[in-house]
Amino acid sequence: MAEQWRFIYKPNADIADLFAFPAALAEGRIAGKYLLSKEKLTDTLVILGMRRKGILAGADVSINKELAAVNSIDVALSPRSGKRGAQPVGTLQFQELISNAPRTFKSVPVDPEEPAVLLYTSGTTGLPKGVMLSHKNFYSQCSQVVAKVLPLQPNDRVVGVLPLYHVYGLSNGLISTIYFGCSIALIPQYSPQTLLETIRTVKATMLIAIPTMYMHLLTLARARKTEIPKTLRFCISGGAPLPLSVLTDFERVFNTSIAEGYGLTETTSAVSLNKSGDNYKPGSIGPPSSGVEMKVVDENFQELPDGQVGEIIIRGDVVTRGYWNNPQATAETIRDGWLFTGDLGYRDADGYFFITDRKKDLIIRGGYNISPREIEELLFSHPKIEDAAVIGVWDKRQEEVVKAIVVIREGETLSEKEVIQFCTANLAPFKVPKIVEFRKSLPKSATGKVLKKELREGYSDERLLDKTE
Amino acid sequence: MSTIPGLGELLQTIAQKFKRKEAILFEGTAISYQELEEQSNKVANALQALGIQRGDRVAIMLPNIPEFVYTFFGAQKIGAIAVPFNTMYKGREILHILNDSGARAIVTLTNFANLINEIRYDAPALEHVILTGQRTLVFCQPGSTAVVQAVFERSRFASADAVFHAVGEVLVQVLKELGVEDAWYKHQGSIRAHGKKIGTILLSTLENLYILNAVLFLDSLNADEFFKVIWVPPEIKDKVLEPMTSIREETGKIVTLEEFKNSFTVLFQEKFQADLTPSELKRDELFAYEKNRALAYRK
Numbered sequence: 001m002a003e004q005w006r007f008i009y010k011p012n013a014d015i016a017d018l019f020a021f022p023a024a025l026a027e028g029r030i031a032g033k034y035l036l037s038k039e040k041l042t043d044t045l046v047i048l049g050m051r052r053k054g055i056l057a058g059a060d061v062s063i064n065k066e067l068a069a070v071n072s073i074d075v076a077l078s079p080r081s082g083k084r085g086a087q088p089v090g091t092l093q094f095q096e097l098i099s100n101a102p103r104t105f106k107s108v109p110v111d112p113e114e115p116a117v118l119l120y121t122s123g124t125t126g127l128p129k130g131v132m133l134s135h136k137n138f139y140s141q142c143s144q145v146v147a148k149v150l151p152l153q154p155n156d157r158v159v160g161v162l163p164l165y166h167v168y169g170l171s172n173g174l175i176s177t178i179y180f181g182c183s184i185a186l187i188p189q190y191s192p193q194t195l196l197e198t199i200r201t202v203k204a205t206m207l208i209a210i211p212t213m214y215m216h217l218l219t220l221a222r223a224r225k226t227e228i229p230k231t232l233r234f235c236i237s238g239g240a241p242l243p244l245s246v247l248t249d250f251e252r253v254f255n256t257s258i259a260e261g262y263g264l265t266e267t268t269s270a271v272s273l274n275k276s277g278d279n280y281k282p283g284s285i286g287p288p289s290s291g292v293e294m295k296v297v298d299e300n301f302q303e304l305p306d307g308q309v310g311e312i313i314i315r316g317d318v319v320t321r322g323y324w325n326n327p328q329a330t331a332e333t334i335r336d337g338w339l340f341t342g343d344l345g346y347r348d349a350d351g352y353f354f355i356t357d358r359k360k361d362l363i364i365r366g367g368y369n370i371s372p373r374e375i376e377e378l379l380f381s382h383p384k385i386e387d388a389a390v391i392g393v394w395d396k397r398q399e400e401v402v403k404a405i406v407v408i409r410e411g412e413t414l415s416e417k418e419v420i421q422f423c424t425a426n427l428a429p430f431k432v433p434k435i436v437e438f439r440k441s442l443p444k445s446a447t448g449k450v451l452k453k454e455l456r457e458g459y460s461d462e463r464l465l466d467k468t469e
Numbered sequence: 470m471s472t473i474p475g476l477g478e479l480l481q482t483i484a485q486k487f488k489r490k491e492a493i494l495f496e497g498t499a500i501s502y503q504e505l506e507e508q509s510n511k512v513a514n515a516l517q518a519l520g521i522q523r524g525d526r527v528a529i530m531l532p533n534i535p536e537f538v539y540t541f542f543g544a545q546k547i548g549a550i551a552v553p554f555n556t557m558y559k560g561r562e563i564l565h566i567l568n569d570s571g572a573r574a575i576v577t578l579t580n581f582a583n584l585i586n587e588i589r590y591d592a593p594a595l596e597h598v599i600l601t602g603q604r605t606l607v608f609c610q611p612g613s614t615a616v617v618q619a620v621f622e623r624s625r626f627a628s629a630d631a632v633f634h635a636v637g638e639v640l641v642q643v644l645k646e647l648g649v650e651d652a653w654y655k656h657q658g659s660i661r662a663h664g665k666k667i668g669t670i671l672l673s674t675l676e677n678l679y680i681l682n683a684v685l686f687l688d689s690l691n692a693d694e695f696f697k698v699i700w701v702p703p704e705i706k707d708k709v710l711e712p713m714t715s716i717r718e719e720t721g722k723i724v725t726l727e728e729f730k731n732s733f734t735v736l737f738q739e740k741f742q743a744d745l746t747p748s749e750l751k752r753d754e755l756f757a758y759e760k761n762r763a764l765a766y767r768k
Contacts, residue, residue: 002738002742002743002744003625003741003742003743003744004743004744004746005621005741005743005744005745005746006745006746006747006748007734007745007746007747007748008747008748008749008750009730009747011726011727013616015607015609015765016761016762016765016766017762018607018609018616018618018682019761019762019764019765020758020759020761020762020765021618021758022618022620022680022682023757023758023761024750024754024755024757024758024761025620025750025754026620026675026678026680027753027754027757027761028750028751028753028754028757029620029678030675030676030678031753031757041751041753041754043619043620043621043622043625043743044619044620044621044748045617045618045619045734045737045743045745046616046617046618046619047615047616047617047618047726047729047730047733047734048615048616048618049611049614049615049616049726050609050610050611050612050613050614050616051611052611053608053609053610053611053694053695054608054609054610055606055607055608055609055695055698055699056605056606056607056609056765057604057605057606057607057699058579058580058602058603058604058605058606059603060602060603060604061603061604061605061606061699061700061701062699062700062701063698063699063700064698064699064700065698067697067698068698068699071694071697071698073694073695073698074766075698075766076765076766077765077767078603078605078765079764079765085675086673086674086675086680087673087674087675088579088582088586088600088671088672088673089629089657089672089673089674089679090586090589090598090629090657091582091586091598091599091600092519092597092598092599092600093599093600093601094536094540094576094599094600094601095601097512097515097519097599098508098511098512098514098515098539101510101511101512101514101515101518102510102511102514103507103510103511104507104510105509105510105511105513105514105546105547107475107477107478107481107513107545107546107548108477108523108546108547108548109475109478109548110475110477110478110523110548112472112473112474112475114524114548115550116475116476116545116550116551117550117551117552117553118526118550118551118552118570119552119553119554120552120554120566120569120570127565127569128562128565128566128569129569130552130566130569130570135473135474135475135476135545136473138476139473139474139476139479154487154490157494160533161533163532163533163555163556164531164533164537164538164541164553165529165530165531165553165554165555165556166555169533170553174538174541175476177492178479178480178483178492179479179483181483181486181487181490181502183490183491183492183493183494183499184492184493184494185493185494185495186493186494186495186533186534186535186537186538187533188532188533188534188702189532189702189703202494324569324570325569368555421665421712422664424711424712425559425664425665425711425712426559426560426561426562426664427559427562428555428557428558428559428562429557429703429707430557
């Protein structure tokens with residue numbers, strides 16, 4: 001039997017109606033239940049069309065109301081949802097969950113070797129793998145690596161601009177801050193202006209950032225000619241090599257000192273640091289930190305003499321015990337406690353390490369590992385794509401970017417824009433190819449393996465070549 | 470060598486030592502070690518009350534905000550394993566991490582409720598979706614957006630899933646009638662055509678009521694215009710701007726609100742076994758309506 005419903009149709013509504021209609025209907029119903037109102041309020045359906053442009057925004061969204069008025073956009077704010085507000089089905093509210101929870105808790109005892117965190121990182125085999133990092137891994141990063149190289153003091157103020165979901169921001173930013181009892185200024189979203197402003201307002205003493213950020217800060221400082229904060233007593237750069245000119249200029253302009261770090265998710269962040277000063281060697285990742293062993297080996301796991309290029313391997317308390325639920329990948333990466341980094345390089349006579357190339361088929365962009373395989377597999381799932389290969393190439397600014405080489409199925413048409421849109425729908429923005437090239441076929445070996453070296457011809461990492469002269 | 474403390478214990482020890490000293494500086498406010506410790510303890514208690522235990526995985530999909538830190542240390546205090554991941558990730562990337570880690574709970578921004586709901590049935594281990602932050606965002610534009618809202622008794626349906634299913638089916642049928650052959654709807658969340666978003670469904674509960682909010686795109690939305698006047702972090706902008714399509718883009722035809730309404734109401738009456746009577750707000754409701762409009766347009 002059909003139920004009675006009311007139907008409200010308002011083709012000339014505005015943005016506030018979007019919030020006010022359901023709120024009014026719900027309030028009416030709830031009031032009716034308690035007040036025994038005479039009017040019977042039944043279930044109601046509403047269809048609204050807009051007469052003006054509008055934005056309905058949550059309380060934490062910042063809106064320029066003057067600019068909105070100029071652009072004829074109405075702005076409605078939904079109120080901060082309290083305990084009694086409507087909740088999306090099947091979800092819990094963080095604030096509500098903790099508001100009545102007790103303030104004290106005795107930590108459950110843990111085995112320091114147990115994983116405390118899983119951080120997903122891309123390798124060569126496609127989908128990201130969960131790197132298990134234990135309490136001991138983090139503790140060792142603080143007590144061995146950070147404590148020796150840059151002893152933080154409780155009065156230090158660290159800039160937390162790197163995302164906390166990345167090993168570098170989590171380990172060297174957040175957890176080091178807590179370990180040494182410092183303060184961390186959290187920046188939810190990076191922009192050069194926000195970063196500079198934060199350094200200035202909190203009088204930051206420690207900056208942990210990636211090369212791009214140092215370049216941006218330097219550009220901004222030069223352009224602005226305003227007062228440059230000179231409170232930074234120490235900085236670390238990691239994720240990619242920092243050009244020497246940027247390092248020296250930044251140190252001079254900001255009156256600070258930068259150490260370049262090298263590390264992986266698998267090593268709980270840094271394992272070596274190349275500190276500027278008398279012992280600094282341009283192009284090097286520095287000597288291993290205390291508590292960390294590093295060596296260069298050939299394909300038979302034999303240590304190579306100084307100056308010879310091989311794979312860099314690492315052992316120590318900061319090294320992961322492996323990948324979550326993935327013994328095969330673990331066995332391939334860790335042997336006798338030694339982590340195979342996939343980075344090729346050599347050690348000089350002073351014990352400093354240098355990286356010359358990457359063994360693994362991996363793209364690294366802004367410190368994030370990108371697996372070409374993962375993108376290729378997505379492209380293979382496109383009905384109009386016959387074959388595809390993804391490589392990393394260096395753009396004019398010497399940043400590694402993702403390039404897709406696509407073979408279109410016979411009789412089909414496909415544009416660069418369509419390929420990029422398809423990737424955008426399915427991938428985080430940093431993985432989406434910046435360049436798409438269409439070819440009739442891909443160069444392949446006798447065994448059918450795509451010859452990526454040939455695809456890469458014409459591109460080279462000039463930055464790395466410069467540094468290993 | 471002395472025993473190594475767990476990360477939860479580490480915070481406890483440091484907080485006892487530094488008490489009122491500032492631990493976190495965020496948007497002009499300072500959070501002391503004592504507050505950080507207490508908030509983390511609250512999260513630990515709350516997670517434990519949800520049944521999360523030592524060794525369980527707790528996913529964190531948050532930008533650098535204090536809730537990240539509270540959740541992280543809250544999880545550490547109960548011996549759970551934190552699984553923080555990139556806020557830029559899309560559906561299939563998130564699904565892989567949720568399933569590979571077997572996370573039982575996720576803490577994320579309110580904005581991502583739809584995104585998580587859309588995939589959560591494919592992540593069987595995930596029991597709890599915990600939302601924080603008030604950064605929801607809806608754009609409307611004349612001729613482009615059709616809004617469907619409903620307020621009704623929860624007892625009409627066996628479950629929220631049943632509601633999603635019914636509404637999703639009606640909207641997909643409407644789209645097909647209007648010429649979008651490829652429209653499909655999987656779970657709670659978005660309606661898609663050729664993989665692109667053509668509509669969204671959000672279902673909320675309040676006491677004994679369900680509150681439904683659905684938006685369907687009749688024509689393309691000029692989102693750039695909206696982003697001139699608001700500021701949201703890129704991970705949110707990116708999801709608002711995820712490839713979208715509209716009836717006009719899919720069919721080349723302009724569909725009016727009137728046509729949409731006619732198609733929708735017929736199919737809705739069938740599917741919901743409803744008898745729709747045109748109406749206006751009643752007295753009690755009008756009062757609440759004016760009050761809420763004033764609240765929404767407050768300066």
